[in-house]
Amino acid sequence: MSGQTWTPAPKRGAIPLHPMPFGTILGRAFAALRHNPKVLFGFAVVVQFAVGLVTAGVLLLVGWFIAARIASVPVSSPDYGVIVAGSIALGGAAAILMALATVAFTAVVQGLVAADVSYAALSRKASLRMLWGRVRPAFWRLFAYSLLQSLAVLIWVAIIFSIVFSILSAGGFRSAEAIAIAVGVGLLAVLGSIPLFIWLTVKLLVVPSVLVLEGATLRTALVRSWRLIRGRFWPAFGITALIGLIMGLAVQVVAFPASILSTVLTGLLAPTGASEPTEYVGVIAVNVLPQVLVLAVQAISIVVQGTGATLIYLDSRMRYEALDQALIRHVDLSAQGTPDDQLGDPYVVDPARAVSSAPPPAQTAYGSPTGFPAYPAQQPYPGQQPYPAQPYPAPQQPYAGHPYPAQQPYPAQPYPAPQSYPAQPYPGQAPSAPPAPAPPATERSAPRVIPPTSTSPWAPPGGDA
Secondary structure (H helix, E strand, C coil): CCCCCCCCCCCCCCCCCCCCCHHHHHHHHHHHHHCCHHHHHHHHHHHHHHHHHHHHHHHHHHHHHHHHHHHCCCCCCCCHHHHHHHHHHHHHHHHHHHHHHHHHHHHHHHHHHHHHHHHHHCCCCCCHHHHHHHHHHHHHHHHHHHHHHHHHHHHHHHHHHHHHHHHHHHHCCCCHHHHHHHHHHHHHHHHHHHHHHHHHHHHCCCHHHHHHHCCCCHHHHHHHHHHHHCCCHHHHHHHHHHHHHHHHHHHHHHHHHHHHHHHHHHHHHCCCCCCCHHHHHHHHHHHHHHHHHHHHHHHHHHHHHHHHHHHHHHHHHHHHHCHHHHHHHHHHHHHCCCCHHHHCCCCCCCCCCCCCCCCCCCCCCCCCCCCCCCCCCCCCCCCCCCCCCCCCCCCCCCCCCCCCCCCCCCCCCCCCCCCCCCCCCCCCCCCCCCCCCCCCCCCCCCCCCCCCCCCCCCCCCCCCC
16 A cells, blocks of 8 residues: 555635736636625725714814813913914824825734735635734735825925916915916826826835745835836726726715715704703714715725735736746645645745846736746655656657668458358347248240131121131
């Protein structure tokens, strides 16, 4: 009996382990919610609702405190300007703090989505603890990247505002020509910023996936994302744009009826304004509950967009770095019972395969320049000795003997005469009598000719002769 044992084929995962076309990535981005909905959807909804609730509460509390503080000081007081400036600074600090909390939430969700998709490609369903263990080492880098994105947008808006303000101040705030020039320059700057924003967003689309799955630094992640998207810009842009359009439409479909319903119910509960505690509670409920639905759809949107970005990352690495072969090998070894500490991390970048600064080869439907997958040699399994290469034998010298004689034609052989076999009776059947012999053949006699009795012509009876 051999030492090899039969193992069943690995279960097919939620992510195909081969380069994926446009439609597959788009469909899997939405289907990934069904793979681990309790972790992804539940965590995203709960955390976003908590962040939104805390943000609203803090801003309302700070606003109420600022209004009460300013109202308590008379306008004629010498400290009025200082108090107003301090109150505005307090409000701005609270807004910045809540914006940072939103950035941190977005970073965590992006990291969790990337980690969950990486486990789904290995046919595994991870718990929240496992996902957070994967995201925790890269959390601050994710937070720094999200913060860098927000600061870049704010700086660009500040630059445009400064240009417009400089034009207005140079030409006069009441000059029609200066106002027209400022509006035109500002409009052109905003319209020109849209392609730049889209281009940078797509080129840096897979930075969160690189940070989480490869454990790279922020600078390395920016370079890796730039190289992985090179040659795949338009598919990445199309997938991102379609997902954003679909989820944006879904948010509006939920938000518009929710706002109308809140307005109608508020008018029905307190047509002349809330004056009792029960009316206050009802008005707050009919305005908060629809917003919960909007937050749920927004959480789904963040998860789907993060899933699409991670799938683009996996597809690019499969095409450029043969990541699918590493994932297939990992799944096969895991199905055979190999411990996790011996499997290693399949997402670690191999320097020999990593995409370089050189332009990648032209892609085809199969992900290679020739139209067929070109993967590196399969690595041996743990404990398996590689088969030593055997030298080929030296080529034989050509035969130096005499040539073959001319081939003689093969003589034709006559076929034997067919033999007749007597009929055999069936079992249990009486033998039939032999057939009677045929009579001997005799000579046929000539027909007898009867001579006529007279030479007269024939006449009917009773007629004249």
